[in-house]
Amino acid sequence: xxxxxEFDSSWQDEFLHRIENDGPWGNWDLFKLAVGVEKHLIxxxxxxxxxxxxxxxxxxxxxxxxxxxxxxxxxxxxxxxxDEVGLGKTIEAGLILKEYMIRGLVKKVLILVPASLVTQWAxxxxxxxxxxxxxxxxxxxxxxxxxxxxxxxTAKRDPHRDIINKQDYDLIIIDEAHxxxxxxxxxxxxxxxxxxxxCLLLTATPIQNRIGEIFNLVSLLKPGHLGSETAFYDKYxxxxxxxxxxxxxxxxxxxxxIRNRRADTGIEWTKRHVETIPIEFTPExxxxxxxxxxxxxxxxxxxxxxxxxxxxQREACSSREAVFYTLKNMLQKKENPTKEFQDQIQHLISKxxxxxxxxxxxxxxxxxxxxxxxxxxxxxxxxxxxYLQWYLKQNGISSVPFRGGFKRGKKDWxxxxxxxxxxVLIATEAGxxxxxxxxxxxxINFDLPWNPMxxxxxIGRIHRLGQEKDVMIYNFAIQNTVEEHILKLLYExxxxxxxxxxxxxxxxxxxxxxxxxxxxxxxxxxxxxxxEMRIKMENLTSMIDLAKDMQKEDSHAAAGNS
Amino acid sequence: xxxxxxxNFLIRYFLANECEITENGPGYLTVQLTIELDKELMNxxxxxxxLEKTGGIPNPMKLxxxxxxxxxxxxxxxxxxxxxxxxxxxxxxSTKKLSSYIRLYENHRNGQQQTPLMPWLCxxxxxxxxxxxxxxxxxxxxxxxxxxxxxxDFHERLQNVQLTPKIPDYSFTLSPLVKPKxxxxxxxxxxxxxxxxxxxxxxxxxxxxxxxDLRLLxxxxxxxxxxxxxxxxxxxxxxxxxxxxxxxxxxNGGLFYLTDNAV
Numbered sequence: 001x002x003x004x005x006e007f008d009s010s011w012q013d014e015f016l017h018r019i020e021n022d023g024p025w026g027n028w029d030l031f032k033l034a035v036g037v038e039k040h041l042i043x044x045x046x047x048x049x050x051x052x053x054x055x056x057x058x059x060x061x062x063x064x065x066x067x068x069x070x071x072x073x074x075x076x077x078x079x080x081x082x083d084e085v086g087l088g089k090t091i092e093a094g095l096i097l098k099e100y101m102i103r104g105l106v107k108k109v110l111i112l113v114p115a116s117l118v119t120q121w122a123x124x125x126x127x128x129x130x131x132x133x134x135x136x137x138x139x140x141x142x143x144x145x146x147x148x149x150x151x152x153x154t155a156k157r158d159p160h161r162d163i164i165n166k167q168d169y170d171l172i173i174i175d176e177a178h179x180x181x182x183x184x185x186x187x188x189x190x191x192x193x194x195x196x197x198x199c200l201l202l203t204a205t206p207i208q209n210r211i212g213e214i215f216n217l218v219s220l221l222k223p224g225h226l227g228s229e230t231a232f233y234d235k236y237x238x239x240x241x242x243x244x245x246x247x248x249x250x251x252x253x254x255x256x257x258i259r260n261r262r263a264d265t266g267i268e269w270t271k272r273h274v275e276t277i278p279i280e281f282t283p284e285x286x287x288x289x290x291x292x293x294x295x296x297x298x299x300x301x302x303x304x305x306x307x308x309x310x311x312x313q314r315e316a317c318s319s320r321e322a323v324f325y326t327l328k329n330m331l332q333k334k335e336n337p338t339k340e341f342q343d344q345i346q347h348l349i350s351k352x353x354x355x356x357x358x359x360x361x362x363x364x365x366x367x368x369x370x371x372x373x374x375x376x377x378x379x380x381x382x383x384x385x386x387y388l389q390w391y392l393k394q395n396g397i398s399s400v401p402f403r404g405g406f407k408r409g410k411k412d413w414x415x416x417x418x419x420x421x422x423x424v425l426i427a428t429e430a431g432x433x434x435x436x437x438x439x440x441x442x443x444i445n446f447d448l449p450w451n452p453m454x455x456x457x458x459i460g461r462i463h464r465l466g467q468e469k470d471v472m473i474y475n476f477a478i479q480n481t482v483e484e485h486i487l488k489l490l491y492e493x494x495x496x497x498x499x500x501x502x503x504x505x506x507x508x509x510x511x512x513x514x515x516x517x518x519x520x521x522x523x524x525x526x527x528x529x530x531x532e533m534r535i536k537m538e539n540l541t542s543m544i545d546l547a548k549d550m551q552k553e554d555s556h557a558a559a560g561n562s
Numbered sequence: 563x564x565x566x567x568x569x570n571f572l573i574r575y576f577l578a579n580e581c582e583i584t585e586n587g588p589g590y591l592t593v594q595l596t597i598e599l600d601k602e603l604m605n606x607x608x609x610x611x612x613l614e615k616t617g618g619i620p621n622p623m624k625l626x627x628x629x630x631x632x633x634x635x636x637x638x639x640x641x642x643x644x645x646x647x648x649x650x651x652x653x654x655x656s657t658k659k660l661s662s663y664i665r666l667y668e669n670h671r672n673g674q675q676q677t678p679l680m681p682w683l684c685x686x687x688x689x690x691x692x693x694x695x696x697x698x699x700x701x702x703x704x705x706x707x708x709x710x711x712x713x714x715d716f717h718e719r720l721q722n723v724q725l726t727p728k729i730p731d732y733s734f735t736l737s738p739l740v741k742p743k744x745x746x747x748x749x750x751x752x753x754x755x756x757x758x759x760x761x762x763x764x765x766x767x768x769x770x771x772x773x774x775d776l777r778l779l780x781x782x783x784x785x786x787x788x789x790x791x792x793x794x795x796x797x798x799x800x801x802x803x804x805x806x807x808x809x810x811x812x813x814n815g816g817l818f819y820l821t822d823n824a825v
Contacts (some may be wrong), residue, residue: 003762003806003807003808004807004808004810005754005757005764005809005810006807006808006809006810007750007754007810008809008810008811008812011812012743012746014662014663015663015742015746015815016742016743019742019817020664023665024663025662025663025664025665025666025727025815025816026661026662026663026664026814027578027579027660027661027664028666028725028727029574029577029578030575030578030579030657030660030661031661031664031814031816032721033571033574033575033657033661034657034658034661034662034814035577035686035717035813035814036571036704037654037657038658038686038688038700038813039700040563041654042688042698042699042700043696043697043698044697044699045695045697046691046695046696046697046764046820047695053645053646054645054646055646056644056645056646057644072695073695076694076771076775076803076804077694077803078803103695103696104690104692104696105694105695105696130646130647130648132648137678143604170802181823191794193791193792194795195795195796195798195799195802196796196799197799197802197803198694198803219782222775222778223778223779223782223783223792223796224775224778224779224780224781224782224783225778227781227782228781228782228784228785229781229785230785231781233609244609417744436608438745539752
């Protein structure tokens with residue numbers, strides 16, 4: 001076996017030069033120190049981790065160390081890190097990065113993260129790992145700094161894109177990589193074009209619902225690992241329900257993906273207490289909700305998608321402001337609205353105007369006063385968010401808003417304000433990911449998302465490593481509404497809160513199930529009667545139960561074999 | 563490196579660079595930098611440039627390092643250094659930079675007797691085996707430039723020899739028969755021969771991993787007919803990731819003039 005040997009000759013040239021000029025010569029004690037230093041820095045083995053010796057202020061958890069070792073030794077530095085939310089994926093990535101840097105295998109690094117996390121990543125790499133990471137603010141940073149943190153949206157834009165393509169990166173880290181599940185997007189294309197010597201994709205929701213998404217993610221990391229696109233879909237799409245095939249796929253995926261689960265980490269987690277708080281509408285609110293529900297059976301609305309009716313129903317469960325905002329939009333966007341349409345909207349707006357109070361907001365206020373500590377309120381609607389901020393202020397409670405659309409600096413600032421000065425943080429859905437708020441341990445779900453993963457993301461903001469107290473989750477649901485149905489199905493029947501969600505994505509993949517959200521839209525939108533709705537709900541529930549049973553059998557079988 | 567080792571290392575480094583250690587307490591030390599070392603470590607070229615232009619009085623910095631936060635007295639403020647800290651690695655680099663080349667003579671105790679000193683070429687190197695993983699080997703080779711004798715662990719053997727930068731009285735150096743330049747290439751050949759003897763399963767395995775991933779990559783792009791830029795990029799990435807390489811880099815080295823049986 002011949003391997004090319006590179007011999008550094010620069011030392012020799014300088015040495016001859018010094019012999020000729022009779023010096024200058026170094027100091028013997030320094031000379032000895034230099035050799036001593038080198039002996040300390042030498043890495044005698046291919047295997048093992050050096051990084052922990054360099055990180056006295058960090059005590060990585062066993063599963064984090066194991067993950068770092070696996071990625072370097074068995075996955076050749078290309079991996080999807082898919083731990084459940086809050087297990088410290090950032091720490092794992094930092095350990096791997098540090099290890100490669102110590103070994104001199106990685107110098108130039110690009111870290112792409114959501115805009116709201118840029119500062120935090122740079123800060124953590126500097127403070128915990130002593131890695132001089134710089135957040136990209138000026139365009140010269142790409143060339144002059146070795147470790148750069150940026151948002152993907154900045155990076156893919158000109159002129160950054162061209163500069164980035166000219167850099168020769170040794171390691172690329174992408175946080176929240178599940179956003180790259182669609183291979184038709186600009187972001188996907190951008191990442192695909194990057195040269196990836198070593199690459200880490202971080203995500204908490206790897207196989208969210210579709211088998212195609214995992215194909216796209218893996219192909220980004222290691223093209224061909226799951227075969228070519230046509231071959232893959234030939235093989236799996238058709239018999240995605242066949243367990244044997246999926247078993248094989250799972251095995252393949254596990255070669256490039258590590259997924260630690262809370263239950264396996266052996267760490268004592270603080271508990272989650274979930275309390276469902278049933279709320280009753282005031283008569284006016286109820287009338288508004290009913291008026292919206294009645295739309296379904298009326299003529300002109302049949303053309304309008306079931307989705308808008310349902311959106312309105314859900315909004316009615318949140319705040320009259322949310323309903324009003326959507327109605328106004330519908331009226332503006334409709335080209336040549338018919339007289340009936342306008343009348344309908346006007347009718348609804350009059351119902352909105354009749355509502356004088358918000359039952360949920362009153363309940364929230366009462367709860368916040370009782371808790372007398374920091375609270376995060378999640379809502380899906382911006383109009384509700386703004387209303388709540390106003391309402392809490394009227395009642396002497398300070399709050400800060402939080403949205404995905406905020407610029408990076410503003411997000412950091414809001415987080416800081418919340419930590420130091422305000423009692424309540426009101427976040428919309430998009431603001432749910434990307435900030436860590438473990439100094440707070442109360443969450444109010446003012447309304448509920450239909451995608452259970454999103455809910456887990458919300459809770460994951462506070463129920464993560466570093467949370468010292470038990471986490472309290474309050475779910476608001478208006479009785480006898482679509483909201484209550486969702487709560488029953490998703491959050492009680494699936495026992496989502498008691499059982500940590502981890503298995504659910506596996507379950508859904510196994511069944512080639514489609515997204516829960518689509519099912520719910522179908523159930524609530526297309527059902528003609530209450531009875532049909534109930535039957536469909538039961539079907540959905542039993543499918544999930546079935547999948548769960550299969551899951552259990554699987555794990556029994558696996559345990560039996562070992 | 564343990565905390566105490568770091569503490570002692572820092573003291574030796576600063577003393578070797580003629581800095582005064584003004585305080586040396588439990589878990590900390592304070593050092594008055596010289597002008598040279600301030601320029602070396604503090605990264606403030608504008609200050610020094612300004613001072614030299616205006617002819618002001620130079621005021622090199624005084625630094626306090628905390629080497630063990632557990633035992634340091636509470637009132638001491640300073641920079642905490644540990645094995646991973648950037649400051650320590652800066653000082654490591656500086657140590658290497660300031661002592662890359664050396665020439666020393668054995669400070670023998672032969673009194674007034676005329677003593678010949680033999681020239682030795684010393685090269686301390688780091689050999690790195692690199693693919694998608696890496697390991698290093700340290701080697702210190704000494705080559706006697708008269709009879710061509712080659713010795714391993716040369717640096718370690720020198721630890722028992724008294725050395726001085728000035729040629730001692732009543733001593734004379736013998737002219738090398740082997741020129742330093744050809745001495746260096748002898749050592750290079752020797753190192754390459756040693757490396758070739760070594761077990762290189764690691765490289766074979768890396769090439770296997772490389773081929774495997776390359777096959778997958780070809781398969782992925784087999785449907786795409788025209789030249790594909792992504793394919794080329796990925797291919798290059800695999801080469802960078804896996805291609806086995808061996809690097810020999812220098813730590814330091816120099817000329818040593820030693821008595822007959824010194825090493």
